[in-house]
Amino acid sequence: MSLRTYIAKRLLHTILIAWGVMTAAFFLMRLGPNSPADKYIAGLGAGHNVTQVVAAIESRYGVDKPLHEQYFNYISSLLHGDWGWSFGTSMPVMELIKTHWIYSFQLVLLSSIFAIVLGISLGIFTAVKKNSRADHIAAFFSFAGISIPHFWLGIMLILIFSVKLGWFQTYYDTSLPLLSLDNLHALTLPVITLGTGMMAGYSRYVRNSMLENMGKDFVRTARAKGLPERTVIGKHVFRNAMLPVITIIMLDMSGIVFGGAYMTEVIFGIPGLGWMSLKAVFADDYSVVMAVTLIGAFMTLLFNLLADIAYTYLDPRIRYE
Amino acid sequence: MKLTAYYWERTKRNRTAIAGLLFIIFLIILATAGPLFTLSPTQVNFDEKNIPPPGFALEQSIYSASSGGFVTTVQQGTWAHPLGTDGMGRDMLAMLISGARVSLLVGLLATGIAIIIGALIGITCAYFGGAMDGLLMRATDIFMTFPFLLLLILIVYLFGQSLTLIILAIGLTGWTGTARLVRSETLSLRTREFILASKALGASHLRIIFYHLLPNVLSSIIVLATLSIPGAILAEAALSFIGLGDPQVASWGNILNAGQGSLRTAWWVAVEPGLLLFFTVLAFNLLGEGLREAFEPGGD
Numbered sequence: 001m002s003l004r005t006y007i008a009k010r011l012l013h014t015i016l017i018a019w020g021v022m023t024a025a026f027f028l029m030r031l032g033p034n035s036p037a038d039k040y041i042a043g044l045g046a047g048h049n050v051t052q053v054v055a056a057i058e059s060r061y062g063v064d065k066p067l068h069e070q071y072f073n074y075i076s077s078l079l080h081g082d083w084g085w086s087f088g089t090s091m092p093v094m095e096l097i098k099t100h101w102i103y104s105f106q107l108v109l110l111s112s113i114f115a116i117v118l119g120i121s122l123g124i125f126t127a128v129k130k131n132s133r134a135d136h137i138a139a140f141f142s143f144a145g146i147s148i149p150h151f152w153l154g155i156m157l158i159l160i161f162s163v164k165l166g167w168f169q170t171y172y173d174t175s176l177p178l179l180s181l182d183n184l185h186a187l188t189l190p191v192i193t194l195g196t197g198m199m200a201g202y203s204r205y206v207r208n209s210m211l212e213n214m215g216k217d218f219v220r221t222a223r224a225k226g227l228p229e230r231t232v233i234g235k236h237v238f239r240n241a242m243l244p245v246i247t248i249i250m251l252d253m254s255g256i257v258f259g260g261a262y263m264t265e266v267i268f269g270i271p272g273l274g275w276m277s278l279k280a281v282f283a284d285d286y287s288v289v290m291a292v293t294l295i296g297a298f299m300t301l302l303f304n305l306l307a308d309i310a311y312t313y314l315d316p317r318i319r320y321e
Numbered sequence: 322m323k324l325t326a327y328y329w330e331r332t333k334r335n336r337t338a339i340a341g342l343l344f345i346i347f348l349i350i351l352a353t354a355g356p357l358f359t360l361s362p363t364q365v366n367f368d369e370k371n372i373p374p375p376g377f378a379l380e381q382s383i384y385s386a387s388s389g390g391f392v393t394t395v396q397q398g399t400w401a402h403p404l405g406t407d408g409m410g411r412d413m414l415a416m417l418i419s420g421a422r423v424s425l426l427v428g429l430l431a432t433g434i435a436i437i438i439g440a441l442i443g444i445t446c447a448y449f450g451g452a453m454d455g456l457l458m459r460a461t462d463i464f465m466t467f468p469f470l471l472l473l474i475l476i477v478y479l480f481g482q483s484l485t486l487i488i489l490a491i492g493l494t495g496w497t498g499t500a501r502l503v504r505s506e507t508l509s510l511r512t513r514e515f516i517l518a519s520k521a522l523g524a525s526h527l528r529i530i531f532y533h534l535l536p537n538v539l540s541s542i543i544v545l546a547t548l549s550i551p552g553a554i555l556a557e558a559a560l561s562f563i564g565l566g567d568p569q570v571a572s573w574g575n576i577l578n579a580g581q582g583s584l585r586t587a588w589w590v591a592v593e594p595g596l597l598l599f600f601t602v603l604a605f606n607l608l609g610e611g612l613r614e615a616f617e618p619g620g621d
Contacts, residue, residue: 020463028475147603149555151562152595155581159591163584170584262470266563267581277471278563281478293475296468 007309014305019075021297025290026074030067078294084287088280093291096276104272106178108261110191112253115198120245122199123206127241128233130211138203145200151263154193158267161189171269194264198252205248209241216240243315250307328540331615338611341604348601352425355418360402362419362571366410371587373398374405374413381586405589407579411571413593420573420594424554424601427488431553434492436546439499444530444538446500447507458504465497473556477565484567487560491553499545506538540616547609551602558598573598 058064065073077083083093122142126135162170168189176183213219214237222236223229262274269275273292280288332338356362373379375398385392398405404413442461446454476490510516511534519529560566561574568575573594580591 016459017462017466020459021466024463024467028479031479143606144603147551147599147606149558149595149598149602151559152577152591152598155577155584155591155595158581159584159588163588263559263562277474281474281565289475289478293467293471296471297466300466300468 003312006312010305010308014301018298018301021294021301022075022078023071025294025297026071029290030070083291083294086280086285086288088283088285088288093287096288097273097291097295100271100273100276102178103174103270104261104265104274106183107187107190107194107264107270107272108253110184110187111194111198111261112249114191114195115202116249118195119199119202120206120242122203124210124233124238126203127207127210127214142200142203145196146204148197150193150197150260151267153196154189154264154267157189157193172271174271190264190268190270193267194260197260201252202245202249206241206245209244210237213237213240243311246314247307247311250303250310253303328612328615332611335611335614337607338615341607341611344600344604345608348421348604349425351418352421355421356415359415359418360412362411362415364411364415366406368410369402369406370408370410371583372396372402372406372410373587374589375400375403377405377589379586404593405587407576407590408583408587413576413590416571416576417573417593417597419571420576421597421601423484423567423570423572424557424598426484427491427557428550428554428601428605431488431491431495431557432546432549434489435495435549435553436499436542438493439496440503440535440538440542442496443500443503444507444534447504448511448526448530448534454504457500461497461500464494467494469494470556470559473560474563474565477560482565482567484570487557487567491556495549495553498549499542502541502545503538506541507534510534510537544609544613544616547605547612551605554598554601554605 055064081094083097085091086093086096089096122138126138129135158168158170162168169186172190173182173186176186219232219236222232227236261272262278264270265272265275266278273295277289277292279285280292371379371381373396377398379396380393381396382391382393384390402412402414404417406412407416442457446457472494473487473490476494477487480486480490516529516533519533524533557566557572558574558577561572562578564575564578566572566574576594577591577598580587580589580594583590
């Protein structure tokens with residue numbers, strides 16, 4: 001199979017899964033005991049003709065139409081970028097997402113940089129110094145880093161550095177301009193909260209991958225040629241060790257955006273997508289919750305696809321199946 | 322059961338894995354027998370609110386109507402509440418034990434559900450192959466695409482907040498990883514000689530699946546189950562933390578949530594449940610890694 005057919009096939013697969021995701025979301029929505037009208041009339045005062053209101057809402061949202069027609073309308077409006085209406089804030093869900101995504105994005109971007117730089121450095125260092133005391137200490141800390149519940153870590157960081165030492169605000173200040181040092185300062189604790197677990201995971205992964213490659217024949221050849229150890233490790237081992245790591249990092253990114261970042265945003269009050277959708281849950285703002293879930297799923301698909309394509313470009317030895 | 326003894330010998334040599342196992346046993350004893358010895362986790366007593374653990378003191382400046390100004394009170398910890406009390410005067414130790422029950426229940430039951438579904442789907446897919454395999458694997462793809470936490474939030478939001486529902490939701494959404502692993506292991510087993518031999522002897526599909534295939538993938542399933550338990554526990558804690566857990570029971574997540582609100586005064590309310598959660602996750606991870614090493618061939 002050529003590279004082009006492989007990518008076309010992967011693309012087709014992605015579209016198929018995206019369609020499956022939308023279908024699953026639609027039926028999950030219909031399975032739930034609540035109709036959009038229930039939420040609305042619950043907040044309605046006395047003196048209204050409830051049956052009339054329900055009928056009006058059901059026709060406004062097309063819930064009174066036959067199921068297959070609802071399904072068709074749902075898919076078609078999703079594809080047209082109409083992701084529903086948010087009752088809680090009285091604006092289209094898409095508008096809401098456009099104002100909030102940047103906060104999630106900056107948090108995830110900075111945390112990823114933090115985790116990638118530190119995780120990879122630590123991984124290389126411990127692989128080179130295998131079985132030394134430093135390696136054992138690092139192994140202990142990375143195991144702890146993987147196991148620590150990051151939302152608790154965040155609260156402990158607030159307790160120590162905000163409440164006791166007073167170095168940071170306990171809550172994120174939304175009035176700060178995004179591209180400023182103050183904003184970077186405000187994001188320090190959230191980035192450590194979100195980045196620690198990722199960093200610990202990457203360092204273990206890089207270490208294993210490095211050690212695996214160090215035992216390979218081409219490394220022995222490189223050493224036998226008399227290359228300096230720096231070149232052997234930095235060029236021959238590192239480049240090969242990074243191949244699987246890049247895939248892991250890319251797959252992680254999408255998951256982190258909607259898993260880890262969710263809790264971090266809630267703890268620090270960062271108004272990103274996670275914070276927004278939690279607010280929507282408590283405001284019974286149904287379409288917002290659904291939209292964020294769908295975006296999360298689509299992001300995962302996109303990053304999966306990108307990781308696969310990146311891998312085939314980076315490693316020409318790979319066979320496409 | 323010679324094989325069990327053999328693997329136990331190998332696991333026993335790993336001291337960190339045994340430390341993890343001991344902590345889990347301690348937690349199980351605490352969760353089952355603990356409520357017999359402690360105060361009620363729901364008993365509210367505003368005269369005893371925010372009592373620190375013994376050895377600590379809480380200094381607070383409180384407005385006093387009788388003296389018409391702020392007076393500084395010092396609250397000393399007492400052994401009557403060995404881990405202190407929260408902002409409503411509830412005994413922390415009792416609440417944490419209740420939380421341990423919730424966490425263990427969720428961790429074991431949800432993982433049990435996920436592992437059984439995943440193993441059955443994985444084995445059936447690999448053994449029979451064909452159209453069903455393709456269909457089920459595409460279903461797995463769709464399932465895996467949803468972000469786990471968001472899917473849970475959506476389910477709890479749509480169907481209500483009860484512990485039973487949360488356990489079911491975590492179990493029913495968490496099987497995909499097991500299905501993948503079991504499928505790939507079974508695929509490599511199904512063409513091996515001993516399977517072909519029992520087929521030739523006329524063994525039924527059920528017999529081959531349950532007597533020949535399952536025992537051979539069991540070690541991977543055990544390792545995966547042990548390493549999946551922390552994920553289930555953390556998922557429940559995260560749900561409770563954001564206020565979507567079962568409001569009827571004290572769980573580590575909702576105690577932690579209350580703790581974040583009282584960081585400036587009663588810091589121990591946030592420290593204690595998180596520390597337990599951390600140790601529990603660590604214990605299962607250590608045990609899981611130890612089992613993985615024990616099951617790996619060679620190394621004797």
